Amino acid sequence: MRECQNLAEVRESIDQLDEQIIQLISERSQYVNQAASFKKDIDAVKAPARVEAIITKVRQLATEHQLNPTIAENVYRAMIASFIEDELQEHQRIQSTPPSSQ
Template sequence: MTAQNLEELRHEIDALDTQLVQLLAKRQACVMQAARFKKDTQGVKDHARVEAVIQKVREKAITYEVNPDLVEHLYREMIGSFITMELAEFSEQKDT
């Protein structure tokens, strides 16, 4: 999109923000389901998986000409939050 003015550009950014939040909601739902398949908390905190995801998204960032350091930072924050949520879900499922 080539915006003709700042208002148009902000409207486009708002639409992208909506899409990003929708995708985060889908990712969160997958993460919460994943807790059911994990045998222990180490499976939830799987460091090797986290690093593999980080490597993959850094490569995608380069492909799409996005700052890979920014993408890595965002993903580490997101994954950290999801791990916390997944640990709570894992604990709740094991208690029932």
């Protein structure tokens, strides 16, 4: 992290981070879509125990990185909820696609 000298530098740094964050969220999204093909039903997609395990891990990581763990939890809960909706759609698409005959 650099020490910014003015608001313009702060904003520039935030913009650069936003680009990296979006790239990482995109990569995470691709893994979530892959996961949909391994899950047998909607309950497996929702996986509340897995969600809580992620939240526990994220809160710990936040603390280790001097981030308010509540901020990390709120961001992750919103992100996970969005990913679950997306994964449910992908799961439904996969389930409704007839197997290819070879």
